[in-house]
Amino acid sequence: MAAKRKxxxxxxxxxxxxxxxxxxxxxxxxxGVEVVCLDKGPHMRAGDFGGDELANVNRxxxxxxxxxxxxxxxxxxxxxxxxxxxxxxxxxxxxxTTHWTGWVPRFTEGDFNPRTIMGxxxxxxxxxxxxxxxxxxxxxxxxxxxxxxxxxxxxxxxxAPRRRGYPVPPMPATRYAQLFHDGCARxxxxxxPQPTAMLSAPYxxxxxxxxxxxxxxxxxxxxxxxxxxNTFVPDALATGRLDLRPESYVxxxxxxxEGRAKGVVYQDADGxxxxxxxxxxxxxxxxxxxxxxxxxxxxxxxxxxLANGSDQVGRHLTLHEYTAAIGVFDEPVxxxxxxxxxxxxxxxxxxxxxxxGFAGGCQIAAAGAGVPLPINFATPGTPVxxxxxxxxxxxxxxxxxxxxxLVHDLPQETNxxxxxxxxxxxxxxxxxxxxxRAHPNDLAQARWTVDRNAEILEAAGAxxxxxxxxDRITGNCSHQHGTARMGDDPERSVLxxxxxxxxxxxxxxxxxxxxxxxxxxxxxxxIMANAWRVTELVIARSKRAAEPARAGSFRCAAHASAxxxxxxxxxxx
Amino acid sequence: xxxxxxxxxxxxIDAAMARIIPSDGGPGAREAGVTEFVDRYLSGxxxxxxxxxxxxxxxxxxxxxxxxxxxxxxxxQQYEEGVGELDRRSGERFGxxxxxxxxxxxxxVLAELERASxxxxxLQEEKATAGYxxxxxxxxxxxxxxxxxxxxxxxxxxxxxxxxxxPVYGGNRDAVGWRHIGFPGPASMAEVHSGEYxxxxxxxxxxxxxx
Numbered sequence: 001m002a003a004k005r006k007x008x009x010x011x012x013x014x015x016x017x018x019x020x021x022x023x024x025x026x027x028x029x030x031x032g033v034e035v036v037c038l039d040k041g042p043h044m045r046a047g048d049f050g051g052d053e054l055a056n057v058n059r060x061x062x063x064x065x066x067x068x069x070x071x072x073x074x075x076x077x078x079x080x081x082x083x084x085x086x087x088x089x090x091x092x093x094x095x096x097t098t099h100w101t102g103w104v105p106r107f108t109e110g111d112f113n114p115r116t117i118m119g120x121x122x123x124x125x126x127x128x129x130x131x132x133x134x135x136x137x138x139x140x141x142x143x144x145x146x147x148x149x150x151x152x153x154x155x156x157x158x159x160a161p162r163r164r165g166y167p168v169p170p171m172p173a174t175r176y177a178q179l180f181h182d183g184c185a186r187x188x189x190x191x192x193p194q195p196t197a198m199l200s201a202p203y204x205x206x207x208x209x210x211x212x213x214x215x216x217x218x219x220x221x222x223x224x225x226x227x228x229x230n231t232f233v234p235d236a237l238a239t240g241r242l243d244l245r246p247e248s249y250v251x252x253x254x255x256x257x258e259g260r261a262k263g264v265v266y267q268d269a270d271g272x273x274x275x276x277x278x279x280x281x282x283x284x285x286x287x288x289x290x291x292x293x294x295x296x297x298x299x300x301x302x303x304x305x306l307a308n309g310s311d312q313v314g315r316h317l318t319l320h321e322y323t324a325a326i327g328v329f330d331e332p333v334x335x336x337x338x339x340x341x342x343x344x345x346x347x348x349x350x351x352x353x354x355x356x357g358f359a360g361g362c363q364i365a366a367a368g369a370g371v372p373l374p375i376n377f378a379t380p381g382t383p384v385x386x387x388x389x390x391x392x393x394x395x396x397x398x399x400x401x402x403x404x405x406l407v408h409d410l411p412q413e414t415n416x417x418x419x420x421x422x423x424x425x426x427x428x429x430x431x432x433x434x435x436x437r438a439h440p441n442d443l444a445q446a447r448w449t450v451d452r453n454a455e456i457l458e459a460a461g462a463x464x465x466x467x468x469x470x471d472r473i474t475g476n477c478s479h480q481h482g483t484a485r486m487g488d489d490p491e492r493s494v495l496x497x498x499x500x501x502x503x504x505x506x507x508x509x510x511x512x513x514x515x516x517x518x519x520x521x522x523x524x525x526x527i528m529a530n531a532w533r534v535t536e537l538v539i540a541r542s543k544r545a546a547e548p549a550r551a552g553s554f555r556c557a558a559h560a561s562a563x564x565x566x567x568x569x570x571x572x573x
Numbered sequence: 574x575x576x577x578x579x580x581x582x583x584x585x586i587d588a589a590m591a592r593i594i595p596s597d598g599g600p601g602a603r604e605a606g607v608t609e610f611v612d613r614y615l616s617g618x619x620x621x622x623x624x625x626x627x628x629x630x631x632x633x634x635x636x637x638x639x640x641x642x643x644x645x646x647x648x649x650q651q652y653e654e655g656v657g658e659l660d661r662r663s664g665e666r667f668g669x670x671x672x673x674x675x676x677x678x679x680x681x682v683l684a685e686l687e688r689a690s691x692x693x694x695x696l697q698e699e700k701a702t703a704g705y706x707x708x709x710x711x712x713x714x715x716x717x718x719x720x721x722x723x724x725x726x727x728x729x730x731x732x733x734x735x736x737x738x739x740p741v742y743g744g745n746r747d748a749v750g751w752r753h754i755g756f757p758g759p760a761s762m763a764e765v766h767s768g769e770y771x772x773x774x775x776x777x778x779x780x781x782x783x784x
Binding site: 047048049050051052053054055057058059060061063065066067068085088172173174175177178210211212213214217221222223224334336337338342372373374375376384385386387389390391393394397398426 | 595597598601622637643683687733754758759762767775
């Protein structure tokens with residue numbers, strides 16, 4: 001068989017077609033830029049999805065199969081790592097948005113100055129962000145309106161300023177959302193409908209969300225969830241400028257003689273190795289896999305991994321831990337309706353308050369207890385087999401919901417992603433080794449907040465309440481941040497404020513990796529808004545550099561921009 | 574129709590499943606067809622993923638098929654050894670095979686197996702990850718993995734899967750599991766796939782307080 005032809009050089013190569021990669025692909029292609037986007041996994045479509053908890057939750061239909069994609073985990077550098085499916089995210093076109101429920105709150109203004117607000121927390125590596133809320137606000141707006149987000153501006157008393165409301169009204173209230181509102185109201189807490197990437201009303205040719213029970217961890221067969229498969233990917237493909245190549249596993253990012261990213265080497269579905277050259281490379285594989293790819297991309301110039309002269313790649317990994325108080329009600333609450341996450345939330349405990357004895361705070365929100373069936377959920381204190389277990393299933397299923405927390409995992413320099421030195425994946429490449437131990441602050445925060453949640457359930461009329469305390473951070477939310485921090489100091493960060501590598505002028509990381517801190521709020525909307533911001537910088541930089549040569553030619557641009565001290569118009573002081 | 578289990582294994586697993594989800598107060602594991610559900614699962618790669626419209630099963634290929642072959646192979650071994658373990662404990666305690674014991678005797682043997690399982694500290698985390706039997710957990714935000722579960726934990730997890738998963742997988746016959754808990758599930762997977770299945774009628778009534 002003849003060798004495959006090397007593909008033509010392209011303006012931009014994006015690695016990963018998830019939340020951030022699809023955002024970049026849309027913004028670039030709609031601005032006239034030719035893009036190749038590679039994704040390790042398949043390009044599934046609505047017809048590939050259905051209501052099947054067994055396949056989706058228990059059998060890795062969308063989750064990465066741990067036999068093919070192992071990771072290893074240890075609590076500290078002294079421990080022996082064990083193979084573990086640690087903090088997985090679907091690895092396919094659409095990424096985490098493929099199976100999400102789509103809670104998409106914005107960050108608050110204070111989220112960008114955590115070091116200033118919380119001060120010096122011993123053991124933590126808190127850092128202020130090099131950008132502020134105002135830098136992201138226009139892009140939050142872009143994403144909300146292009147994606148189609150349901151929400152109610154002004155309902156959240158702690159909301160940051162926004163230029164306008166949401167494109168569609170908030171989702172209709174579930175019974176569990178309404179009970180959460182009732183409990184909060186009785187205690188004097190503000191609560192609001194959770195902004196959600198689903199359609200409460202028809203929008204841009206898509207109909208309103210059907211409210212299936214099979215939502216969380218399921219793909220969307222109806223096309224009514226606002227994930228990138230239904231929106232940004234088709235938008236980018238419609239321009240004719242996106243060459244989307246699924247089932248393309250990137251082995252490494254290569255360098256040219258000048259130390260710029262030359263392109264990537266990937267393995268296609270046939271197993272052939274292919275080099276794709278590009279003027280700029282954007283990495284959006286999720287904070288764990290993006291760090292792994294940089295670390296795998298070793299060269300004479302970067303023996304410890306690409307853009308890692310500072311030894312900062314992989315460090316400051318932050319996650320979220322989901323834990324909850326669970327309430328049982330006499331009345332039916334149907335915690336599975338709408339999939340269990342058509343919900344209400346509160347930021348009443350979000351702002352830092354020293355008097356609580358811990359730093360920071362986290363979002364709380366109501367949710368069902370299963371996804372949706374009682375296959376993968378055991379009620380605390382109930383036997384797991386026999387007549388009593390069977391009776392408990394019947395008594396609890398329609399009468400239970402949870403008020404959950406997203407624990408804000410403080411960054412620590414030793415919580416990190418490295419390459420494992422023993423375990424390889426199905427492609428023969430070393431896997432990510434996670435070293436992570438929760439800061440005592442986070443466990444105190446989780447405990448305190450779960451107790452508040454229990455009070456809300458009681459105020460809402462729960463007859464029984466179980467607090468479930470986290471005793472560690474397992475990464476059970478798929479939320480990953482840190483690992484390639486953005487910052488102004490090249491010694492202490494991997495990327496500049498525009499998410500361009502300090503050491504490689506045409507390399508960008510656009511997912512959660514640049515986040516200096518993890519916050520206590522779902523990250524994906526902010527990941528997408530930031531990817532939008534960074535992509536506009538990529539385009540602006542190239543256009544500016546191209547002006548004397550060929551206007552509009554991106555290709556010349558990236559070269560001409562070499563070491564040009566272009567002021568970053570979006571970065572705040 | 575037996576696919577992986579021989580008659581002895583089938584009767585042993587069926588007896589155990591009937592104690593894990595008994596038939597008192599309404600249909601249990603036996604009526605739901607839980608043993609057939611497990612038997613299909615262990616039979617090979619033909620019943621791993623239902624087609625999303627419920628019209629059959631997907632054919633696994635490539636790396637996915639390799640991974641599942643390995644996984645099913647390991648599960649088969651666990652079941653073969655687990656049946657032996659049930660009989661060994663039954664023999665020591667009662668001098669008979671597990672399938673021949675009274676319900677009370679079977680409960681005692683299962684309780685003994687559960688105690689042995691709970692004593693294994695290192696299994697607690699795996700059970701929590703499976704969403705069962707370990708530390709109490711709210712609805713998980715991550716996959717429930719069977720990796721590392723011991724036989725007792727597997728039995729319970731598979732009993733729950735066979736009782737509550739979509740009937741297309743061979744268990745939850747006539748939706749007896751869903752009826753037991755009052756879940757108004759879809760008439761078939763096709764109803765979800767076509768975007769017709771909705772739970773909107775189980776949402777809150779229109780609010781009157783203006784919120």
